[in-house]
Amino acid sequence: MMSWRTLVSRLAPLLACLGLLGIWQIGALILDTDSFPTAIDALRAVPSILTDKESLINILASLRRMAIGFGVGVGLSIPLGLMMGRSRAVASFFNPLLMITYPVPKAALMPIIMLWLGVGDLAKTLVIFLGVSLPVVFHSFQGARAVEEKMLWSGAAMGLSAGQRMLRIVLPSALPEILIGCRTGLVLALITMITSEMIARQSGAGNILFNALDMGQYDTVFAMIIIVGAMGIGLDAAFEQLRKRLVRWSEPRFDLPLSFS
């Protein structure tokens, strides 16, 4: 039987959503300007966007670019990060390069990449790939570096080759940290996707959003915000489920509030 408490804690994010929408609704009613529609008006505009064929194709194309950029980014970044974590030479080779590229907004490369590759899928996907890579490399690096030396020694003593040790010891030990990086990467992928489309202004969810802003269709602007927000929350929740499955063994038990109050 599910107790009342667990039911409330399960539903808490939903309650939080409703609460935030409620604050929005009240805020909009108080401000009462055209450029800030109420939550209900914005929600009403959502179905019309999602049933409009062109908008839907646009949004799905955005998601496809994001999936490719994210997948390729993660696939290349994890091995690189792990190697950096286990080899001092590899780490000192790549570290400065990563340090100088980290604070550069990847979406800001859009104008330059567009010069070279045009405004098509390739440019946008490349930018998403770049945005995803750095946090994943960074966290894989941290995770691999923290692997206990003695565990690797035991592995070597059991006759595992260097490659096997990487795959069977370093990768699983670093997995919790790697997944934290992937989660950050996922959020960044979404951000980069939107921004690159805002800048390229040709297609995609970001384009719909900013076109609506330019044309003063405020209901559409806020409805798109809801759609993009829901995408972010949905993807994150799905990823969190996956993460829980993969690293159940390492769940830290830090949910207890501290006892001094």
Add this chain to the structure above:
Amino acid sequence: MIEISGVSQVFQTSGRQSHLALSNISLTIQDGAFVSILGPSGCGKSTLLYIVGGFVAPSQGTTRVKGKAITGPGPDRGPVFQEFALFPWKSVLGNVMYGPRQQGVSSAEAEAQSRQLIEMVGLKGFEHFYPKELSGGMKQRVALARTLAYHPAVLLMDEPFGALDAHTRTRLQNDLLNIWERDRKTVLFVTHSVEEAVFLSDKVVVMTRSPGRIKRIIDIDLPRPRRRAELLLDPHYQKYVVDIEGMIDDTSEDELHP
């Protein structure tokens, strides 16, 4: 005087079961006494100490210090933990000065007192070291000095030497005895070493395996001040150790059950 009467402790475990950690403990400790609590691991020794410290509220029963009911931690009862629990962001001096500063002692006065204490625990010259730069034994000396610095009437020590090597442990036992001989604080000392308990204490409280109950209280009638070299050869000391070990063996026979 510490009075523990009818104390029981129930913990809610994650499987929503309840686990009886301490069952109906009653114990009186006279001022200035050195009392050790002995018992197998998991029998609730630490829990009992935390209750006296006021860190954990007992499920049942009452605890009093000098006639006043314990409602929370206070500077009259100073804990020393096995894990040292030093503030990593403070130097040795900073750690030791923390208590006096909290008590409103002026900075200069607190520093003078603390330097003296640091010297007393044998760490002169290490005032500006950080805990990470000290060995385990040195850390425990700092932790002891930090607690002594706010002049608690009662010392609550939870396996303070449990994490140290045998040699360091012996030295710290001697030092603790010397300090205790000097100002005769009440000490409640948790340990799982029978020799340590007999060597240090006036009274040894033997507890049973969980749920923790008091099995026996043994008065240790050995002369003070105690010298380790003499004591080890003393047949009385040896008999205490052998007798108490027998009692512990008894309690260890049954299997562990949650």
Add this chain to the structure above:
Amino acid sequence: MKGRVLTSDVLLGIAPIALMIAVWQALISFGYAPATLLPPPGQVFMRLVRQLGNNEYQQDIAATLFRLFAGFAIAVVLGVGIGLAAAASPAVNAVVRPIVRVLAPLPKVALYPALLLLLGFGHESKITLVVADALFPILLSTYYGASMVEQKLIWSAMAAGTPPRQILFKVVLPAAMPSVLTGCRIGLVISCIVVFLAEMITSTDGLGHVLVTAARTFRAVDMFVPLITISLLGLILNGLLQWLRSYLLRGFPEV
């Protein structure tokens, strides 16, 4: 000995950057890339140096820095404050936790149009966007760090006579400092990124604006300069934070 290892590390680290610049130059020298698309590195760096001395460009840097600092500072105060409160109080925790779960994964740039409509096109909307993005990493690391504080540290301080309401600032915050600073570091990088993007989307000044203006007129050299500038700014700020970190955490074991 240690010095030698360090120099070889530095050399190794410079290698890929040097290589990148060499390939860049080679692409132009061997005629693979026209200078209108990819200006030669020498030209870009000359332009960078000239621009850094240019008063107008300095004002753009100042505008970006102002927004970055304001947003980052607000995010630190809010993030550390809320994170600590959520770790200390079950009631605050119960409210904050679900809200954070909803808001943290939200792509904040998507909120930017709303911020523009609500707060106008000036500093406020950009600073708010920086706060919205930098807040969550700082809040989450603070909360995580504060929740992991060793209970016995708190007990030791309480026994020494620390009143419960001071425990938060005398024990929990300093003990959680490594984690807080890690969050700040992520928050700082994000602040750099976001302030630049916000300026690219709509602005009349700042480094992002410089890039967009250059892109509109297809001046490739001027597109590289603000990007290199933000990278340098990020590097310097990160260095400062690193220095602060090694000072504040001098007592903590290396991680």
